[in-house]
Structure formats: C-alpha cells, structure tokens
Amino acid sequence: MNSVDLSQVPMLDLFRQEAETQTQVLNAGLLALERTPTAAKPLEACMRAAHSIKGAARIVGLPAGVDIAHAMEDCFVSAQQGNLVLGHEQIDALLHGVDLLSRVANPPADDAAWADHAGRVEIDAFLVALHNSAVDRGNGQSGLDSALAESLLIEATAPDVEALAVHDTLKSEDFRREVPARHHENRESPDRALRVTADNLNRLLSLSGESLVESRWLKPFAGSMLRLKRLQRNTGRSLDKLHEELSDLALDEQAQTTLAEVRRLLGECQHMLSDQLAELETFDRRSVNLSQRLYDEALACRMRPFADGTGGYARMVRDLGRSLGKQLRFDIIGETTQIDRDILEKLDAPLGHLLRNAVDHGIESPQQRVAAGKPVEGTITLEARHSAGMLQINIADDGAGVNLDQLRDTIVLRKLANHETASQLSEVELLEFLLLPSFTLRDTVTEISGRGVGLDVVHNLIKQVRGTIHIFNQPGHGTRFQLQLPLTLSVIRSLLVAINDEPYAFPLAYVNRTLELRREQIELLEGHQHFSFEGRQIGLVSAHQILQSGEFAQHGDTVPVVVIGDHGSTYGLVVDRFLGERMLVVQPLDTRLGKIKDIVAGALMEDGTPVLIVDVDDMIRSVEKLISAGQLDKVQHSAAASDADRRKRVLVVDDSLTVRELERKLLSNRGYHVVVAVDGMDGWNALRSEPFDLVITDIDMPRMDGIELVTLIKKDPGLKSLPVMIVSYKDREEDRQRGLEAGADYYFAKASFHDEALLQAVMDLIGAAHA
Incomplete structure (x- = not known):
C-alpha cells in the first residue's frame, strides 16, 4: 500500500464514524419534526448534522455525500427562515436522504464505486424529489424560495467543483504529511477513544474476577x-x-x-x-x-446505555406504520439504563420483532380506533429499567390486545389441544401458546407477518441470554411483553447444589422451584416416577444419571429436587443437597474442549473451589433422549431399598488436595460413600447438615484445625458418639496424646500411611462399607 492509501484509509474510517453519528441525529430530529414541524431545537440539530456531514464528505473527497448533505442543509435553513414547512412528504424525502448518506459512507460490499456510478442516478433522483416535495403545490404550505429551488436542481445536474478540488488536495504531498500529524494529535488527547476487542475485555473481566476470588x-x-x-x-x-x-x-x-x-x-x-x-x-x-x-x-x-441499541427503532416503527396506514407515537423510556454489551447486541433482533409485532398485530387501523373510542394515534412504548437485581424491558402498545376466544379456536384448529382442554386453560396458559414455533393468529401471509416465524424465535433468543419472557394482555386496551434478563452475562446468580459430592450451579433464571419431596409424594406411572407440581404430574429424574456422576443415595425422609423446564418439558432433578445461592463470575471453558455435554461454563467460589455451571436446555434434551430410549433409571426412594443398599458414609477433612483424593478413592473403591471437606470449618458445616458414620481429619488446617473439630464433635450431644480418626504428619507421642485427649478414637500418622492399614483402621471403627 502506497503513502496516499495510508493517508486516506484512516480519514475514511473517521468519516464513516461521523456519518453514523450524524445520521442518528438526523433520524431522531426528522421524526421529532414530523410531530412538530416548526420546533427550533430539532431543526437546528438537523441543520448542524447535515452541515457536518457535508464538510466531512468534502475532506475525504465524496462529492455524492456533499451533494446530498448540502441539499438537506438548504432545506433545514429554509425551514428555519420560515420559507418552508416540513410536512410528511418532505420528511419522507429527507429520510430517504439520510438513507443515501449511510450508503455513501458504507457502499455495497460488491460495488465500492456505488456513489460514482449506479448510485449517482438514485442520488440525482433524490435531489429532484426533494426539490419537488419542497416546491409549493397549492397545499397551503409556504413554497420553497426560488434560490433554494435553483440550488437543488443544480445539485442534481452539476458536479461539486469545490469537492473535486478538495479531492485533488487529498493526493498532494502536503496532505499526506498533514494526516499522520493530525492523527498523532488525536492520540495525545486525554479523552481519546481506543478500540479494544471483545476478547480482551472478556479476559480482563475474567482476570479481575479471579483476582477478587x-x-x-x-x-x-x-x-x-x-x-x-x-x-x-x-x-x-x-x-x-x-x-x-x-x-x-x-x-x-x-x-x-x-x-x-x-x-x-x-x-x-x-x-x-x-x-x-x-x-x-x-x-x-x-x-x-x-x-x-x-x-x-x-x-x-462491558456496560452500555440502552440508547446505544435503540437508534434505529424509532425510524423502523415510523416507516412500518406509514406503510400500513397507521398513525403511531413511539416512546423510549430508560435510555440511560446500563446493559451488558453482549446482552444489548443479542436483544436487537428480539426487540425489533416485538416492535414490528406491536405495529402490525397490536395497533388497530385509524378507523377501528375511532370506532372503539380511542385516539387515532396509537402508542407504542419501549422501556428499560433495573428491577430487583435484574434488567426488565417492557414493550407495550395500546392496541386491541389478544382476542382470547380467537386464540382458543386457533389452538383447537391447529390440534394443539381439544375443545375441553382449551376451554379450561387460564389466560396465562393461553398466551404462552403464542411462543410456540409456527404459531400465528393470521389467516393470510404478508411481507410482515403470518408465516408463524416470530415469537418462538424471540423466546429462544431471550433464553440464550438466560432471560424469561411474559405476556400481559388487556383485551381492547393493549398488550405488554415483559423481558426479565440478567444485568450482565459475566456474573450469574445461581443455585448451588451437590451432586455426588461435587458442586454444580443452576442459573436461577432456569430454576422454577426447589422442593424437598417426601417419599409418599413420589408415584410410579407407566414405569416412570412422577410427582405432583402445580396441578400437573412432573417426571422425576436423577441428576447423577444425567451427569454420569455416581448414584443418588437418599438420607432422611425427603429428596432434594430442582424443578426445571417450561410447560412443554418440565422435570424434577434429584440432587444430593442444596448449597444455597451464589453470585458467580462466569469463566468460559477452553474452546479446545468443544461443547461439553450438559455444561455451559465454569466459575470459582469464594474459597477458590471450581464449580461447573449447568446448561439447563442441554440437560432437558438429555432427559428426553433417555426417556425415548427407555434408559431412564428410577430414583431409589423406598425405605426398604434405602436401608438394604445403604453404604457407610465417611467424611474426609483435609486441606491437602492430594491427601483428600487419595483417601477418597481408597475408601470409595472399597464401597464406602465418601464426602470431602477442605478444612475444619467446611467439615463442621457438613456434619451439621447430613449424617456420617465416620470422620477422618487432619490437624493443621486453615479456619479450624482438626483438634478444634474433634472437640466440637465430642461436645455436641448428637455427634459425640461419632467415631473420629486423625490422620496427621505429626507422629510424636505428645501429638498423638493430644489428639486422643481431644476425643479422637484413632490416631494415624501419615509417615506410616499405607492403604491396607487405613482400611483396616476404618473396618475396626465402623465395619464393612454396606450396612
């Protein structure tokens, strides 16, 4: 690339950035002027925006951009002087000019010279149309003055001599020297904007989360x-x-x-x-x-204001309303609400579809609104706000709402339910049918709707960002779609559970309920276990089987269950125990691992313990595959099965990962059910939450050492008979005596540690693994 190219490429990038900013100003200003044609502030903003684009286009040598912006600027100046009133026809022409400016700044990928060849015809046609729309046609508006009319016609037929001169200047040696210097000055600005990749930001957030842990x-x-x-x-x-x-x-x-x-x-x-x-x-x-x-x-x-993602919605609503012959008012509330960058980008398609849905399905025609006693102008509102630690977005209209009788008839017609079932469905249950694939209330297909591809796509996209969608309906008064989303994808509010003594996290957005089921609540229907939940029979599945991680062994009279899924596929997952709620910093898994079945990401708890975050949708699919293959295991819940197959439970408490894993594998291979704890405090919490037959503990540990743990056990009336074995590096006689005096039943020195000696000591204290 030669020196001329090096000087022009960055300037064109700057022009594109400026054009993007100024066209947003023009769109917003023109939509405001359509409502109030003589408003001073929007006129001033539009005039300045057109003037800025004209100057920028001249600098980078884009005559087409100069022509369009100059013609628009003349219209705004004339309107400021009272010589022109901007009506709907003029606004249409000016909005078309905004679209052309965007295309000049970003020409079609397959035609870089669009503005010089094919686009020139369209641009000249725009200039003529702008002239025609501005000239008084006897509609009572002030006509365009002769000077402006002549200027617009000249723009459409003659090249911009000044722009060509500036274009020639771009090729001079002085300009090549000037451009790098100008960019150097920009780099020295203390408020300069820097381009940082999304991956860099993600890594920075990940490292800062690890630092916090x-x-x-x-x-x-x-x-x-x-x-x-x-x-x-x-x-x-x-x-x-x-x-x-x-x-x-x-x-x-x-x-x-x-x-x-x-x-x-x-x-x-x-x-x-x-x-x-x-x-x-x-x-x-x-x-x-x-x-x-x-x-x-x-x-x-990572956070951006909601306004960054809503720039094109007002124009889209306006244009769609005009094409359908509907008069609309569109309001955006909460533009400064901060939203995670990734969520904002993924919301673009769902929000766009919901707004088109509101214009097409929600708002009635002017004749229907007048007949219903409503204002001719319909109102659509888009609102974003923070609520209860979540992001809430509402898309509401004051249209006719959803006709529930028509919805019931459509459900029956599409054989989604029979007449008797449909008649008994509540309003909430009926509205959820709108989110099903290929479901539509339209009898005919148009360019905008009727294909049945819409709300189900919105539903799936919202679920991808761990959100939920709810529909609220007031027949005759409007519909409201409420989206509940996390504030950021980087931090997740989750339910922690233990499965085979390992922690797993369920995103709370996917958890319907947590239950403690009693044995008598579990029923066997058609070979599968079920329980009653909100008036329905829900299938019971062991999370151990789904994750291929050990087997569930019930302790006590209840079974911990996490209810996941929607009305179509809802299941109760049996886990070992609930560990509470946590805010976790999401750590993406290494891409070299590929997609891990039933797992979406990882995280670190406050003590540094790794935890896997469950992919609930993937888990539901795994359940359905097991059911269809007839391979779903039953959860052993009966008293007879529980007592006959009960394994002795051993709690291993040691801050050394190596020692912990060695003892766990040794005892598990011999048939014992082993739970591990990382220090004395963790072990004490485990002892207070579930029963054990034996405790094996180290002495030197953080937070609470082994002597303190043994002392607490022997002082507790419910635990004092629990056998305790100390396994420690301290093998002096005084250390042994100190441990035994604290209440330990056995003192084992790690220096003389070997497999059979430990297993024999366990056998001496509690017997074989199975009761």
Missing part, C-alpha cells in the same frame, strides 16, 4: 494466624505457671537465665505476631477493596 483467601489465613496467637498466649500462660512452680526450687543460675530467656523470646514472638497480624488485616482490607474496584471497573467496561 484470590483476595478472599487472606481472611481464612488471618483466622489461622489468630489461632496461632491464641496458642502462643496459652503457651505463655503455661510457661508462667511453670515459672511459679519452679520458683520454690533452688535452680542454678544457668537454668534461671534460660527460663527467663525463653519467656523473653516468647513475649517478643507474641508482640511480633500481633504486629504482623494487624498488618495482615490491613493488607486484607486493601486487597479486597482494590480487587473489588478492579472488578467493578472491568465490569463497567
């Missing part, structure tokens, strides 16, 4: 330091007692000096530990605060 590791570490401080304090007290007891004995001078030195060193250690702990707590606060700010800033980079 890592910063929270300091708090449990500070807790372990506090325990060390308590231990030192207790050591000091024991040393003071020893000093008092020895004071009556005649110790030699060396012994007294040594004892004094030990007390002094211990005191220094205590002071140093206190200082270090205070500094650690300060660093912890600063680290968490800084990580949170970093994450908030990274998240803010």
Whole structure:
C-alpha cells in the first residue's frame, strides 16, 4: 500500500464514524419534526448534522455525500427562515436522504464505486424529489424560495467543483504529511477513544474476577494466624505457671537465665505476631477493596446505555406504520439504563420483532380506533429499567390486545389441544401458546407477518441470554411483553447444589422451584416416577444419571429436587443437597474442549473451589433422549431399598488436595460413600447438615484445625458418639496424646500411611462399607 492509501484509509474510517453519528441525529430530529414541524431545537440539530456531514464528505473527497448533505442543509435553513414547512412528504424525502448518506459512507460490499456510478442516478433522483416535495403545490404550505429551488436542481445536474478540488488536495504531498500529524494529535488527547476487542475485555473481566476470588483467601489465613496467637498466649500462660512452680526450687543460675530467656523470646514472638497480624488485616482490607474496584471497573467496561441499541427503532416503527396506514407515537423510556454489551447486541433482533409485532398485530387501523373510542394515534412504548437485581424491558402498545376466544379456536384448529382442554386453560396458559414455533393468529401471509416465524424465535433468543419472557394482555386496551434478563452475562446468580459430592450451579433464571419431596409424594406411572407440581404430574429424574456422576443415595425422609423446564418439558432433578445461592463470575471453558455435554461454563467460589455451571436446555434434551430410549433409571426412594443398599458414609477433612483424593478413592473403591471437606470449618458445616458414620481429619488446617473439630464433635450431644480418626504428619507421642485427649478414637500418622492399614483402621471403627 502506497503513502496516499495510508493517508486516506484512516480519514475514511473517521468519516464513516461521523456519518453514523450524524445520521442518528438526523433520524431522531426528522421524526421529532414530523410531530412538530416548526420546533427550533430539532431543526437546528438537523441543520448542524447535515452541515457536518457535508464538510466531512468534502475532506475525504465524496462529492455524492456533499451533494446530498448540502441539499438537506438548504432545506433545514429554509425551514428555519420560515420559507418552508416540513410536512410528511418532505420528511419522507429527507429520510430517504439520510438513507443515501449511510450508503455513501458504507457502499455495497460488491460495488465500492456505488456513489460514482449506479448510485449517482438514485442520488440525482433524490435531489429532484426533494426539490419537488419542497416546491409549493397549492397545499397551503409556504413554497420553497426560488434560490433554494435553483440550488437543488443544480445539485442534481452539476458536479461539486469545490469537492473535486478538495479531492485533488487529498493526493498532494502536503496532505499526506498533514494526516499522520493530525492523527498523532488525536492520540495525545486525554479523552481519546481506543478500540479494544471483545476478547480482551472478556479476559480482563475474567482476570479481575479471579483476582477478587484470590483476595478472599487472606481472611481464612488471618483466622489461622489468630489461632496461632491464641496458642502462643496459652503457651505463655503455661510457661508462667511453670515459672511459679519452679520458683520454690533452688535452680542454678544457668537454668534461671534460660527460663527467663525463653519467656523473653516468647513475649517478643507474641508482640511480633500481633504486629504482623494487624498488618495482615490491613493488607486484607486493601486487597479486597482494590480487587473489588478492579472488578467493578472491568465490569463497567462491558456496560452500555440502552440508547446505544435503540437508534434505529424509532425510524423502523415510523416507516412500518406509514406503510400500513397507521398513525403511531413511539416512546423510549430508560435510555440511560446500563446493559451488558453482549446482552444489548443479542436483544436487537428480539426487540425489533416485538416492535414490528406491536405495529402490525397490536395497533388497530385509524378507523377501528375511532370506532372503539380511542385516539387515532396509537402508542407504542419501549422501556428499560433495573428491577430487583435484574434488567426488565417492557414493550407495550395500546392496541386491541389478544382476542382470547380467537386464540382458543386457533389452538383447537391447529390440534394443539381439544375443545375441553382449551376451554379450561387460564389466560396465562393461553398466551404462552403464542411462543410456540409456527404459531400465528393470521389467516393470510404478508411481507410482515403470518408465516408463524416470530415469537418462538424471540423466546429462544431471550433464553440464550438466560432471560424469561411474559405476556400481559388487556383485551381492547393493549398488550405488554415483559423481558426479565440478567444485568450482565459475566456474573450469574445461581443455585448451588451437590451432586455426588461435587458442586454444580443452576442459573436461577432456569430454576422454577426447589422442593424437598417426601417419599409418599413420589408415584410410579407407566414405569416412570412422577410427582405432583402445580396441578400437573412432573417426571422425576436423577441428576447423577444425567451427569454420569455416581448414584443418588437418599438420607432422611425427603429428596432434594430442582424443578426445571417450561410447560412443554418440565422435570424434577434429584440432587444430593442444596448449597444455597451464589453470585458467580462466569469463566468460559477452553474452546479446545468443544461443547461439553450438559455444561455451559465454569466459575470459582469464594474459597477458590471450581464449580461447573449447568446448561439447563442441554440437560432437558438429555432427559428426553433417555426417556425415548427407555434408559431412564428410577430414583431409589423406598425405605426398604434405602436401608438394604445403604453404604457407610465417611467424611474426609483435609486441606491437602492430594491427601483428600487419595483417601477418597481408597475408601470409595472399597464401597464406602465418601464426602470431602477442605478444612475444619467446611467439615463442621457438613456434619451439621447430613449424617456420617465416620470422620477422618487432619490437624493443621486453615479456619479450624482438626483438634478444634474433634472437640466440637465430642461436645455436641448428637455427634459425640461419632467415631473420629486423625490422620496427621505429626507422629510424636505428645501429638498423638493430644489428639486422643481431644476425643479422637484413632490416631494415624501419615509417615506410616499405607492403604491396607487405613482400611483396616476404618473396618475396626465402623465395619464393612454396606450396612
């Protein structure tokens, strides 16, 4: 590429950006002028926008753009001077000019010289049409002055000499030197805009989320330091007692000096530990605060105002209404509402379809509105706002609403339900049929509707961004579509559950209900297990079978169930237990893994534990495949089956991943049901939520060590008979004695650890794996 090309390419990019901005101003201004033709502010804005595009087109050497913008500018100036009133015909012509300016800035991909050849004819026709629409035709409006009329005709027949001169200037050496300098000045601006790829932003947000998770590791570490401080304090007290007891004995001078030195060193250690702990707590606060700010800033980079995605809707509604002979008012509320960039981009098609649906299906013709006692002008409203931690978007019209009787007849006609069933459906259930594929209330097909491809596509697109859609209807007064969406795709509000002792996250947008089913509520119908939910029989499925992760073993009298799906496909997934709700930072899976069955992404919990986020739609498909193949397993829920096949449950508590996994695999292979905990606090929470036959614990762990855990177990009336085994690296006799005094039933040194010894110790304490 030569030097001339290098100078022109960036200028053309700048022109395209400016043209995009100014055409949005022109569209908005012209739509406002259509309602109030003499409004000063829209006229001024449109005049300035046309003038800016004209100047920019001259700089980059686009005569067609200069001609169009100059003609439009003359019209706006004439309207400002009172020589021209902009009616519907003039607005139509000027809007066509806006479309031509967009095409000049972004010519067809297969015809880069469109504005110089094929487009020139269309542009000249536009200039003539603009002249004709502006000239008084006896309609009572002020005619266009002769000077402007002559100017428009000249634009349509003669080249722009000034623009050609500027185009020649672009090729000069002076311009080639000037352009890079001008761009250098732009780069030095403190408010300059930089282009950053979406992948870079995603990685930045991911890293800031990891930083936030890592910063929270300091708090449990500070807790372990506090325990060390308590231990030192207790050591000091024991040393003071020893000093008092020895004071009556005649110790030699060396012994007294040594004892004094030990007390002094211990005191220094205590002071140093206190200082270090205070500094650690300060660093912890600063680290968490800084990580949170970093994450908030990274998240803010992904957020855009709702107005960024609504620029073309007003024009679309206006043009579609005019083509259908309907008078419309379109209002957008909440344009400054912040929305995730990815969600905003994916909302473009659904919102566009819902607005076209409102114009075509919702708003009646002027004659029908007058007959119904309504204003001739129909109103469509698009609103975005934050509500209860979610993004809520409403598309409402004041049209006729949905005729429920016609909807029932269509449902029966399409054999989606019989007469008896359709007559018993509630309004909410009836309206949900509108979201089914190929469903339409139109008898004829037009360019706009009647093909049955629409609301089901909208429904699917909304589900892709983890959202929901609801329809509210007032017959004779209008319809409202309400979209509930997450504020961002980067953070997900989820339900955490345990499946085979591993955490999984269900996006809350896909969770209908969580239940604790009693045994007597589970029924067997046609070989499949069901339960009653909201007046319907819902199939019961084990999440263990879907994820191919172990088997469900019931404990207690209830079964934890997560209800997912819609009215067409609703199922209850049996899990081990509920772990609560969490806000998780979504971590995309490595693309080299491909699509992982039933999993959509990953995340890290506050303690750094990885968790997989379930793909609910994929999981529903997996359930249906198992049902169609006749391979769906039954959930063992009867008392007889539960008692006969019950495996002994062992809780392994160790902060070392290697040791944890070694013990878990060893015991699982021998038939025991093993649950793992990462430290004493995690183990204590597990003990309070479910029953175990044995606890195997380490001693040195963060948050709560093994001695504290054993002490809590033996003090609890319901757990004091639970056998506890300590497996520790500490193999001194005093360490063993300390563990046994705390209440441990067995002390096992890791130094002498081997498989059969551990298994034999477990057998001695609780017997074989199966009861």
